[in-house]
Amino acid sequence: MKIGVMLRDALRRLLGRPLTIGYPLKPERPATPRGYRGMIAYDWETCIGCMLCLKVCPSGAVSVADRRKVTFDVGRCIFCGQCAEICPVGAVRLTSEFEMVAVDRSAYRVGPRW
């Protein structure tokens, strides 16, 4: 009987350890898989202002900032990683940070900090 199988599985799960972990993530944070594309990190001092990232970004999340630097709008970003791949000096990186909830939009603007 299918119901029997379901019941058995449910009981097993009930008695075993859950597969998920509680949130907020204390004490331990789960390890992200290799190559995970999370929050954007921008090293504006290394950036040479070639604007290649702005060209390749499919979602238009990159815009020109003052003094030939760029600003990333994480709210529009789709985390495709194109910008990080094309940057000739490695100034853009997609980190393993996945908790990106914010109450303020300015948290989603990653740009130069003069």
Next chain:
Amino acid sequence: MELHLATAASAPIVLLVSLVYEGVDRKLRARMQGRVGPPLLQPFYDLVKLFSKDRIIPFTAAYPLFNYAPLLSASCALAGGALVFVVLVTGLQLAGDLLLVFYLLSSSSLLAMVGGASSGNPYAAISLSRGLSVLLSYKLPMLLSVLTAAIKAGGTLSLASVIALQAEAGGGIATLSLGGALALLAFMLCMPAEGEVPPFDVTTAKTEVVHGFLIEYGGPHLALVKIAKGVSRFSTALLAASLFLYTPARPPLAAMLCLLEAMCIAVLTITVPGTVLGRVKPSQVVRFCLVAPTSIAILSLAISLLEAGGLA
């Protein structure tokens, strides 16, 4: 007058216990699915959140019905549950209170559905038509099994006499007689339909009617409908516990035991099926309820009539 006061005083208790059951339900359900699940107090947080939101009333809604039905529905459910609780604690004799509880709990489901359907949303209308047929099909066997308990208690329709009988006999009707056990079985088979959980959740099926009559409700309205639903679920379980599984003890202890039993009944008949079973079609719900629990309930009624020695 005292009855009114007692009922009003025990309504918060019933609400509290129903919400605790809902927390237990959500936690157990999550664990059976391999999730950590929300904290036990999540239903309370949910209510606080919902009550702090704005009311939204659609253009197409029939305003008075849409706006006040949730409140009425919640009050009916609370009154029904509180009445059972009061009788359990005080042993108050009230002629016909079994029917009154039944009436209040049915009105609660009905009002919530009608209120939702008056939003003008077609999904809510479909949900109402489904809900009415399901309601009619499972209330019949439920009522029949309640009648079995009433016949056991010498043909009265007062919950207190059924409880008194069990206290005298030294055990629950379901544990002492075949008729009672069958009646409890029929009652429990109807519980998933009462709780609107799989396999009988055709009224509020997300993937079919997009939450059905709940579709246009949000904020305080939704909170009230949720209260109504949670309380009537738990009160039905409490009714089953006090009608069929009453354990004789001193009144406060007996009421506690009944609450505990109600919790177990609700877990068995709402949480477990809700987790492991899939949804059936509306026509299958009606057919099932009108065949399996109804025939069991009729059988139990016949057996108890024989045991009682005629239509006394």
